[in-house]
Amino acid sequence: MEDSAAVAGLLWDRWLSANVRALVSGVLPDGEADGRRLAVWLAGVHDIGKATPAFACQVDQLADVMRGLGLEMRTRRQFGPDRRLAPHGLAGQVLLGQWLEERRGWTGRQSGQFAVVVGGHHGVPPDHGQLKALQDRPHLLRTPGPSRGLWQRVQEELLEACAEEFGVAGRLGVWRAVKLPQPVQVLLSALVIVADWIASNPDLFPYFPQAAGRTSAERVAAAWRGLDLPEPWRAQLPPEDVGELFGGRFGLPPGAVVRPVQEAAVRLARGMSAPGLLVIEAPMGEGKTEAALAAAEVFAARSGAGGVFFALPTMATGNAMFPRLLDWLKRLPAGGGTRISALLAHSKAALNEAYADLMRGSAQRITAVAVDEEERVWRPREDRRAAPAEVVAHAWLRGRKKAMLSSFVVGTVDQLLFAGLKSRHLALRHLAVAGKVVVIDEAHAYDTYMSAYLDRVLSWLGAYRVPVVVLSATLPAGRRRQMAEAYAGAEGGAAGEGFDVVGRSDAYPLLTAVAPGGTAVVESPRAAARGVEVCLERLDDDFGVLAGRLAVELAGGGCALVVRNTVRRVLETARVLRERFGEDAVTVAHSCFIDVDRAANDAALLARFGPPGKSEGRPAGPHIVVASQVAEQSLDVDFDLLVSDLCPVDLLLQRMGRLHRHTRGTGQAERPARLRAARCLVTGVDWTGQVPLPVRGSVAVYGAHGLLRSAAVLLEHLDGRPVRLPQDISPLVQAAYGDGPVGPAGWAEAMGQALRRHEEHRKDQAERAGVFRLDAVGRPGRALIGWVAAGAGDADDTRTGRAQVRDSRESLEVVVVQRRPDGSLATVDWIAPGKAGLELPMDRPPSPRAARTAASCGLRLPSQFSSAEVMDRAIAELEELYVPAWQVKESHWLAGQLILALDADCQTRLAGFRLRYSPLDGLEVTRA
Known part of the structure; x- marks a missing residue:
């Protein structure tokens, strides 16, 4: 109790940011002084639930000592499964609430908003069902019979001592009138959790402090220096200029x-x-x-x-x-x-x-x-120098x-x-x-x-x-x-x-x-960047037509970007264009590369196609980058010509941001003469019918509704009026995403059907998102009881965790290695010298360098492996390559990873598919 309270005080003084302290303190009568007292007191009493028979029975020799002093209790076996209904956090919440109500005159509503901090200190505040189940079994909190009163005396003595020791005995009467907002309850709960974790660390707080001959203050000071937590940033208002x-x-x-x-x-x-x-x-x-x-x-x-x-x-x-x-x-x-x-x-x-x-x-x-x-x-907050x-x-x-x-x-x-x-x-x-x-x-x-x-x-x-x-x-x-x-x-x-x-x-x-x-x-400030006018043009969705058109446009040299909506279309397009322009004239970029190759690809794109003065080796002759959506964001690249599959208009505008992004000579004179005017060819659509018909892959990714509304608002631009950037960005986006009708009358039926499917999909998304979504902020004074009830368990940055907050099917992530002809494993052989071909022994942990290099070759398998049946089959096949020697702390880079072993030709089979990997093209998946 003493350690946790002391740590909470140090966290309040030296680690919590000022805005968090202000939020907690702002609802208390004595401001920051009350905020600190409350945080320290709740940390001090958070384990009061351990002073119960249900907890104390767990270690026989310690329980016997307590029995000898009159604190009778059943054995762990005699309690049976009921004991699980009294975890010490929940028990502590009940005990603290009872003490506040019986000894301090609080109501249940008043005590609940404070006591729930104790109940939730292991990560999940109790729900009403758990509270009722425990209240229906009072023997878990105090043994019936003669020792019941002694148990209650011990519990109350501890709580009274904490109230006096931590300075709240005289404040509890005033706090009765406080209605703690739910955000304040959450912050106090988190602070108690952090204080508990630190105070429970035996490296910082040894189990037998008296052996070191330290006072409590010395013990806490030594632990705090050993932890050495960085203090929060204290920003200064920057210069007005x-x-x-x-x-x-x-x-x-x-x-x-x-x-x-x-x-x-x-x-x-x-x-x-x-x-x-x-x-x-x-x-x-x-x-x-x-x-x-x-x-x-x-x-x-x-x-x-x-x-x-x-x-x-x-x-x-x-x-x-x-x-x-x-x-x-x-x-x-x-x-x-x-x-x-x-x-x-x-x-x-x-x-x-x-x-x-x-x-x-x-x-x-x-x-x-x-x-x-x-x-x-350590000096007071106001005595700090800017350095x-x-x-x-x-x-x-x-x-x-x-x-x-x-x-x-x-x-x-x-x-x-x-x-x-x-x-x-x-x-x-x-x-x-x-x-x-x-x-x-x-x-x-x-x-x-x-x-x-x-x-x-x-x-x-x-x-x-x-x-x-x-x-x-x-x-x-x-x-x-x-x-x-x-x-x-x-x-x-x-x-x-x-x-x-x-x-x-x-x-x-x-x-x-x-x-x-x-x-x-x-x-609405003005835009500083120069304006660009982009001429839009329809292009038939035919690989031969695309290749022929690019041959014409790039006859005098230049760099073109072709953006496809699916990886499959990226690879098919690249294959055709290489036949026409040669291997060296076509670069591929998409998400299905191993991590180390993906990073190298991005760096290479920036190096070759980045801003003037920052990039080197921009191709003079014809060069084409065929990319998926990875080219839409966060890459400062600049191309002479853009070809794009039809996509929602905001994303198409993002793609246009890679077209003539920088000035290359007066009037773009450093670009090939034919490409000095910015042009975007829109494809991925059958333009011949009464209503444009996007390709199936695009519909699967974006839905017909967004694609048709995009085509509708772009009609006048496809028919001759250039898109002015940035002036036309907002009007196009607002029209495409608004509720008003767009497009010719002949499109109305198809757009109506697409809208109905879109609204059904959005309704389904909203309903599914609501299953595990946190409730809205409750009214002040309402306790966090049941705050995360029926939740998703632990949330973490894994494929399962990300699927909980993104509307995407789970994806499989693997670490790619190569199997040598003799059956041994090694890191892939095409990456940087010194990392390629490093031995991955199966009878012992790999060297740290080899393990880290292998881990850098992570790969997320594409959507073909996302259905439940295929994923289960793929996992079962991948788990056949299970290396016990890698599942140890010394091999943390590879422990728990699914390993995909390619043969010497960079191929393998998995779950009925043939996988082929190329450093130039990434992963290609076909039916086996």
């Missing part, structure tokens, strides 16, 4: 002009009545990432947030963002802290070189230190359930959506995001299923008063309003006229600011 701010944080040269969108974002972040939601919609290349980080710094300084979480749609985009975040952190004044913690949060983070370097440089041993060891100097901080990946904060507690986190959006999923230890995820500024990138990339989770998370973030920055190049107005209303606590459209302006505006670029609980403000 936006040019100075961007120059200092992003290395802009003197005299460089800050873009209007960036300037407006910082101004709105400074001017809002309180830090809240800021939605930034702007074209590709406007510097939205830098605007978000600058706004985050302002928000953090104003709110007391202790870090930033940057959520991105994929692991690849997260990997690309992490070094950029580290660069930004190195330029920040530390706000007085000596170190700040940073984390890359996805399942393959350890394979990211920037994060791996950070971990290697942050090695530490978590253990209590000698009493007389020099203590790290750059050391960025570390703290060892204690790397665990699966603790990782998000780091101050600065880059991760996939799944990590944010998990905060809306009923799951164990959800309170820790809420504490993690409640103490940060949250940045959500590529917000347009989320479907109805994911949006249902995102909106619920936004509603909780608004309740926590967490500043949020949302970034998008193309956001439908209706979706923008849904997010604003969710954050303001008006899910379902109850916000009224104050949000009409958000749903009506089609200005672009557009910034929308929403203070917590307040109305929305919109502002």
Whole structure:
């Protein structure tokens, strides 16, 4: 009790961010002093449920000592299965509630909102059924008969002692009138969990403290120094001069002009009545990432947030963002802290070189230190000097359930959506995001299923008063309003006229600011990027026609990007184009490459087709990149000509962002003469009928409704009027995603059928998302009883975990190795020298280098393996290659992984399919 309470006090003083402390303290009569008392007291009493017969019977020799002192109890066997109805967290909640009611005069409603923190300290607050089952079996809490009163005396003596020791005895009468908001209950629960985990660590707190001859204060001080948790970021309000701010944080040269969108974002972040939601919609290349980080710094300084979480749609985009975040952190004044913690949060983070370097440089041993060891100097918050901080990946904060507690986190959006999923230890995820500024990138990339989770998370973030920055190049107005209303606590459209302006505006670029609980403000700065006019043209969906057209267009040289909606079409297209243009003239990019090849492909694309001055080796002669949707986002690449399968209009506009993205000479004079005007050829459609007929693969990916509305709003552009970027972005997106009729009268029947299927699909998505989705924020004073009841268990960044917050079938992830002719295994033979062909022995753990190299060759199998029948068969076949020697701690890179062994020709069979892998083309799957 003493250790947990002391740790909670240190966490409050030195680790919790100011905004979390303020939220807890703001509902208590004595402010921060009461907030600290409450946190310390709840941590101190959290294990009171162990002072019960149901718990105390577990160790015979200890139970006998208690029996000898009059505390009678049954044996563990005599209790039978009933004992499982009294886990000590639940028992503690009941005991604390009874004590508050019987000894302090509280009502059950008043006590429940405090006692539930004790009940949920193992990750799941009890539900009403569990409470009733325990209350119906009082013998689990106190043995009936003569010793019942003694059990109650012991329990009450401990609770009275805690109330006195931790300074709340005189406050409990005042707190009776407090109605704890549910967000405060969650944060207190999380703080108690963290304090419990630290105090329960025997390396920090040895079991026999008296053997060390330390006082309690010395014991706690030694443990805290051994843990050495980095303190939260304490942001300072940055310079008012936006040019100075961007120059200092992003290395802009003197005299460089800050873009209007960036300037407006910082101004709105400074001017809002309180830090809240800021939605930034702007074209590709406007510097939205830098605007978000600058706004985050302002928000953090104003709110007391202790870090930033940057959520991105994929692991690849997260990997690309992490070094950029580290660069930004190195330029920040530390706000007085000596170190700040940073984390890359996805399942393959350890394979990211920037994060791996950070971990290697942050090695530490978590253990209590000698009493007389020099203590790290700690000064009050106001006595801090602005100096750059050391960025570390703290060892204690790397665990699966603790990782998000780091101050600065880059991760996939799944990590944010998990905060809306009923799951164990959800309170820790809420504490993690409640103490940060949250940045959500590529917000347009989320479907109805994911949006249902995102909106619920936004509603909780608004309740926590967490500043949020949302970034998008193309956001439908209706979706923008849904997010604003969710954050303001008006899910379902109850916000009224104050949000009409958000749903009506089609200005672009557009910034929308929403203070917590307040109305929305919109502002439309001008775009800084030069305008581009893109001429659209229909192209028959025939590989021969495509090859012939590209031959004409690239006759004078140039680089073309062909974007297909499925990997299968990517590979078929590449095969035909190589026959026409040669192997060296065609590059393939899609998601079905092993991780190390995927990263190399992205780097190669940036190196060859990136911005002028930053890229080298741009092909002079004809070159064609055939890609899937991986080319849509987060790659600053520039092509002379674009060919795209028809897709939803916002995604087509994203693809157009890779066309003439940069100026190459005056009037694009450095591009081939035929390609100096930007053109996009739209294919993947049978254009000959009365109604366009998209190919089956595109319909499977996007649905007919989105494709037909995209074609409808693009008609006038396909018939001659160029698309003006950025002016036409918002009108096209709002028309395509609006409710109004679009397209010729002859399309009405087909579009009506597609709409009905689309609405049925959205309804189904919303209903399925609601199964495990967290409830909305309850009224103040309502206890968190049953908060995550009937939940999804543990939420983690695995294929199963991601499927819970994304509307996608589970996918299989494998580690790809090669089988040599003699039957032995090795890392694949085409990757970088020094990593290729490393031995993977089956009778012992591989070398760390070989194991890490193998793990870097992860591959997510395509949709052919996602049906339940095929997946089960594939898993059964993959598990035949089970290597016991790899399932040990020393081989953590490969333990638990499914291994896919290719032969010397990079082929194998799996679950009725033939798999062929090529470093040039990735994985190709055909029926065996």
